[in-house]
Amino acid sequence: MSTNFQNPDRKGGGTPDKAAAGDPAAPLRLLLLDMDGTLTNVKSPWQFVHEQIGRWEQDGLPLLNRYLAGQLDYLDFCRLDVDTWTDAGLDLAQVEALLDRIEVPTVTVEFLKRAHGAGLKLAIISTGFLRCAHRILDAAGIPPEARLVAANTLTESEGRLRPVIHVGDGGNNGKDVWSRRFLALHGVTSAQAGALGDGETDRPMFNSVGTWWKVRGPEDLAAKGELQARLFGQARG
Numbered sequence: 187m188s189t190n191f192q193n194p195d196r197k198g199g200g201t202p203d204k205a206a207a208g209d210p211a212a213p214l215r216l217l218l219l220d221m222d223g224t225l226t227n228v229k230s231p232w233q234f235v236h237e238q239i240g241r242w243e244q245d246g247l248p249l250l251n252r253y254l255a256g257q258l259d260y261l262d263f264c265r266l267d268v269d270t271w272t273d274a275g276l277d278l279a280q281v282e283a284l285l286d287r288i289e290v291p292t293v294t295v296e297f298l299k300r301a302h303g304a305g306l307k308l309a310i311i312s313t314g315f316l317r318c319a320h321r322i323l324d325a326a327g328i329p330p331e332a333r334l335v336a337a338n339t340l341t342e343s344e345g346r347l348r349p350v351i352h353v354g355d356g357g358n359n360g361k362d363v364w365s366r367r368f369l370a371l372h373g374v375t376s377a378q379a380g381a382l383g384d385g386e387t388d389r390p391m392f393n394s395v396g397t398w399w400k401v402r403g404p405e406d407l408a409a410k411g412e413l414q415a416r417l418f419g420q421a422r423g
Contacts (some may be wrong), residue, residue: 214417216374217301218365218391220383221312221337223402225294225322227403229384231285231314232267235276238284245270248341260356264349268340278342285317290325297407298326304418309334309368311361311391313353334371336364362390369394380416382407 236246246267253263271281281312283350301308308328310319316337323333339350353359369379377396381388391399399406399413406413 214306214381216309216369216372217286217309217417218368218379218381218395219308219310220381220385220388220391221310221319221322222314222350223384223403224388224401225291225298225310225404225407226288226318227291228288231288231318232264234288235271235281235284236267239271239274239276241270241274244275246322259350260354264338264351268347268349273343276347278340279346281347283341285315286321288318288321290322291404293408294322294404295326297404298323298328298356300418302326302328302332306417307334307372307374308332310337311364311368312337312354313355313367313387315339322329334368336368356390360390361388362394365391365394382413 219225224229228234233246237244249258249263249266249270252258253260258266276284298308308323310323310333312319312335314337316335319335319337320333323335336353338365339354341348341350351359353361353364357363365379365381367378368374375396376394379395379397381391381395381398382401383391383398384403388398388400392400393415397398397416401413402405
């Protein structure tokens with residue numbers, strides 16, 4: 187069965203990959219994946235859209251600063267972000283066309299192909315956009331029935347863009363909640379699950395699994411070392 191959820195990812199930078207303590211002998215069955223800054227080189231598709239229309243400094247950055255200062259909650263932050271796109275004259279099709287400019291790195295495609303071929307279940311949990319996640323999985327040839335995605339979407343109503351937030355900064359739609367949902371869906375224990383992410387906002391996801399790696403970006407997916415050995419050096423059952 188194909189399971190697709192719509193949910194966001196707005197984060198800071200990563201550090202070199204380093205696995206958390208986990209049982210190196212326990213075979214992994216499920217790999218949870220952050221998207222922005224992990225599978226792509228764009229750390230925030232929200233910021234990317236602002237930059238593509240030349241309005242990051244004018245609109246996007248001030249809103250980010252207000253959110254970081256605690257002046258906006260997450261939902262209002264997203265709503266006001268999208269309002270600026272409408273006010274700039276963008277409709278849904280135009281925003282989707284901008285998001286489609288985000289490159290899917292070859293190293294990401296090869297990594298996902300290899301992970302799928304090794305028998306790992308793959309689940310993307312992102313505060314970015316569902317459309318971007320499916321573009322990545324499509325590029326890697328991951329079949330619909332083998333993909334799990336929790337990410338956000340956009341709709342259009344009465345001439346205005348509206349964000350539909352399914353992955354947020356905590357509460358009932360945080361990355362920890364989605365992690366537990368996906369583990370339960372597959373009947374996987376935390377020791378049988380791993381996670382990849384690039385920032386501190388992935389910490390709730392990391393805390394839900396037995397082994398995790400913090401990466402600097404897609405280039406780390408191809409690095410020789412513990413990540414490759416742990417994921418692809420294990421016998422599949």
